[in-house]
Amino acid sequence: MHFEIICRDKEVAARRGRFRTSHGVVETPVFMPVGTQGTVKSLTPQELEELGARIILGNTYHLYLRPGAERIARLGGLHRFMGWRGSILTDSGGFQVFSLAKIRTIDEEGVAFQSHIDGSRHVITPEKSVQIQEALGSDIAMCFDECTPYPVTYEYAKASMERTVRWARRCLEAHRREDQALFGIVQGGTFLDLRRACLEELAALDLPGYAIGSLSVGEPKEEMLAVLEEVTPALPAGKPRYLMGVGTPEDLVEGVRCGVDMFDCVMPTRNARNGMLFTSWGSIQIKNARYADDPRPVEEGCGCTTCRNFSRAYLRHLFMARELLAYRLNTIHNLHYYLGLMAEMRESLEKGAFSQWRRRFYARRQETRQED
């Protein structure tokens, strides 16, 4: 995995970079749409490509349970299975095991749990997580970790963080694929000294990239920002930095400001399916009755295929009628917005005008919602 920093902002920690995997070049800062079960819900790989996505996320926990990592390996790996030519990052399965499965036990060895699909019993250890991700053949794999809940005691966060570090060593030990980069995950909850300790331990492993985990899990925005501002600049400067599972458009902007290179979040895709659409002045709920006769696109001037072809009135109708096309057209718009936001930030960084861009980003949100 080759990562280069093209330029750094002069005022803040933001940077414009680029990395290469065996599936192509990824310009950073980048947003990775979430393709949980081998598909970014409702979209084809071709649409993702047309939207400008170059790297997507796959969920190890889901794919391990269904259709099975060995099956995907037999069918040529996840890229081929789902027909995606770009890059793929797989998470470690840790987050989903803790949020979806019925946990049986968690100990030094790993996590024993029951599938949320059929109740079947499984164990995922750090070695197993690496094995699954190697079978899936993602370009970037993540070390198996425990997502620290919020709120949590200092003692729990410390013990969990220390185990995550021990698990990271085991992941690195187990990792074999040379065409796959293994990233470490900095844990420690909202305790800055734990985050620093974790970071130091993991940095010593000289992994090709580092993620910040367990943010946006319920903590107040200020605490999230405090961790971001503390941890991000302290991560190895020459390696990609990935803020996991975050977040709102504002979160992406603040993440970039702090020096984050990679993001993923279900927000644009999941909210699309719930009828929430993002625009530069905020978001709208398409089911709102005020849109029933509105011939305008979701956002005037938006270049996505949804806005170029369909009115708010039509999108509202599809959503109210629970038509499958609703989820798809909404997803296209929201991903276009998220990916466009990242492209704007990359451009502003190239021009040395990130802070200026950032002020305008917030100003647009303060303006009267004349479009709405």
Added chain:
Amino acid sequence: MHFEIICRDKEVAARRGRFRTSHGVVETPVFMPVGTQGTVKSLTPQELEELGARIILGNTYHLYLRPGAERIARLGGLHRFMGWRGSILTDSGGFQVFSLAKIRTIDEEGVAFQSHIDGSRHVITPEKSVQIQEALGSDIAMCFDECTPYPVTYEYAKASMERTVRWARRCLEAHRREDQALFGIVQGGTFLDLRRACLEELAALDLPGYAIGSLSVGEPKEEMLAVLEEVTPALPAGKPRYLMGVGTPEDLVEGVRCGVDMFDCVMPTRNARNGMLFTSWGSIQIKNARYADDPRPVEEGCGCTTCRNFSRAYLRHLFMARELLAYRLNTIHNLHYYLGLMAEMRESLEKGAFSQWRRRFYARRQETRQED
């Protein structure tokens, strides 16, 4: 509405034709995908166009209830509302009122019913049906009719047919739009003398096209074929003939043989969403465990985007995981199959080789399912 017959088969009643609406040319025999609520479920208009669809069906009953015909009219009509540049045929609402709504009364005036969506009360008369279809702005509208159930007494079928004829006269009387063709519907159940009587009465109205209604509503295949063979050749020869709501690939072939020019059916789209995929040797249930590791496309040699990009194993995975993309990829394949079948029949008719083509069509279905 201009309809021309390009050539007739020498052995059977099949014919190759073409009609023109203000939204383009339609080559017949043609299959019309069903777009019930202003969308062919899961697909964009662009995809429909790429699949070769030139005319689709909209359901008057559904669109009248939601989002409302007047609303669609204000938004520029159904074509513009849903972004479809090709032609549209709307049914009369009759079939859905009888199959979906809770009927309050049916009398000479019309049908009073309660919406299946919210229980609200409505009355649709022949005049109202025409008014709704004119507001929707379809290229072809249908006369308001009662779909004759099966089985049914001769007396009921006769009374219902006679009312349908009187309603057709009222529809014609109420019809105003010159850019919309109003088709009549031949009823009479499986009673051939009733069908003949209905046909005679409707032919006298000199409508621009005629449909055969109430087939494939539960009657044995032989009875359907008997009606088709009796009625179709007796319909005005120079006008398009439309077999409503039918049917299987075999039904389409037999319909064409009898001289039908237009078909619609939910089968390719609805079955796609239930995981049933059509191929030249029959159909497959994609959820079948035998496909879990099958790297082949649904049908080798199929040119649809689903078969060109995705394996049976992937489609099965998407279907089992209830992923939105499953419904879409399956729909694309099935519509490609149905529209391709019609294209093959048109080509065979042009070459004067329809009967030969038909024999091969059935032979492929008899062959060992080596692909499966």
